[in-house]
């Protein structure tokens with residue numbers, strides 16, 4: 001089912017254990033967190049586990065009259081994109097000219113987790129490392145045409161993302177951290193920096209630029225003690241990017 005998620009927005013939405021639904025006759029909301037006192041449904045009962053005789057507690061409409069609520073926390077969510085990203089970029093890796101890749105590195109979607117209604121994570125490949133946003137709650141997704149840009153506000157600051165799309169992944173938006181990836185000695189070092197980058201982005205402490213700023217681009221190897229999260233973002237984002 002997850003592979004269909006990008007082909008059927010609005011149609012393939014699953015009803016999860018916390019999904020709230022609304023009666024389209026009288027707007028009564030069924031919230032699994034509350035259950036239904038009228039029908040003596042205990043809290044924690046998902047909509048799809050309601051007994052067959054259940055009807056709207058207010059107007060007796062049948063369950064078919066209930067629609068998934070498209071906002072707030074009860075919105076059904078799209079699945080973690082990591083497997084799709086891994087597969088798509090592994091396929092792309094086979095087509096990359098050898099000179100452009102760091103052969104010590106692997107393809108890995110690192111740290112994808114919910115953020116503000118999106119999936120936020122870091123894509124590590126042998127030729128780039130990008131922050132990536134993908135839709136999680138479709139109603140909160142701001143679409144971009146491929147190549148168009150938008151800025152996204154994080155606790156650590158404002159970053160620019162570029163719209164992209166892959167047939168097997170769907171729409172995504174990315175912000176370049178590294179390209180090429182020559183400075184990473186091994187995949188573990190790249191993964192560590194990816195994890196630090198994601199953490200650093202969400203840490204408001206990184207929004208301020210302290211006096212003792214030093215030039216600290218993340219290094220490969222076992223330098224994790226030396227790479228503070230603040231150093232990471234300062235090194236990358238204040239030290240200058242790499243054009244596109």
Ligand SMILES: [Zn+2]
Nearest residue numbers: 023026056059
């Ligand atoms: Zn009703």
